[in-house]
Amino acid sequence: MDRTDVLRKFSEHLGYNEDETALVAADVARARFAEAHFTTALEFLIVATVLRAANCNSGYAPGDRFVLDAAGNFIAKRCPQRLCVYLVSQLALPVALINERFCAGLPPEGFHFMRQVHCLDTGVACKGYGGVLVEITAVSRRAFLKGA
Numbered sequence: 001m002d003r004t005d006v007l008r009k010f011s012e013h014l015g016y017n018e019d020e021t022a023l024v025a026a027d028v029a030r031a032r033f034a035e036a037h038f039t040t041a042l043e044f045l046i047v048a049t050v051l052r053a054a055n056c057n058s059g060y061a062p063g064d065r066f067v068l069d070a071a072g073n074f075i076a077k078r079c080p081q082r083l084c085v086y087l088v089s090q091l092a093l094p095v096a097l098i099n100e101r102f103c104a105g106l107p108p109e110g111f112h113f114m115r116q117v118h119c120l121d122t123g124v125a126c127k128g129y130g131g132v133l134v135e136i137t138a139v140s141r142r143a144f145l146k147g148a
Helices: 003-014 018-026 028-043 085-103 141-147
Strands: 044-054 065-069 116-118 131-140
Touching: 003 018, 003 028, 018 028, 028 044, 028 085, 028 141, 044 085, 044 141, 065 085, 085 116, 085 131, 131 141
Parallel strands: none
Antiparallel strands: 044 065, 044 131, 116 131
8 A cells, every 4th residue: 555545544533624634745754654553553552561550549559551552543342441530641752652663664653752651649658549550562463362
């Protein structure tokens, strides 16, 4: 599928009109994202796995997973029932880093910073309530779904 076809499908998916499609097509970085998303969406999922949890109001426990598609959308049936804004908000930067690597044609696991993030709660010792640490990785969609 060539770039024009990819941009057309991407535009249809997002409901762009002709002017909006032209804006994306003219912007190299956004067009590159659309192309990369087309291929990586079929190949990868992004998974945040709870490594540690203490006194978590949402009840998260080690091993719990938050599964997102390659564009950063939560796949609800593969996530805990309760989503905590203080943890979920911390996933924005690592998901963006993974997406930048997708767009550059680089392996998604090659980023250094923000592979692990804490929720915003400081824990009981620091006048908070609890705390959760997750690790964010990009995984093969096929392998993940086979093992799920």
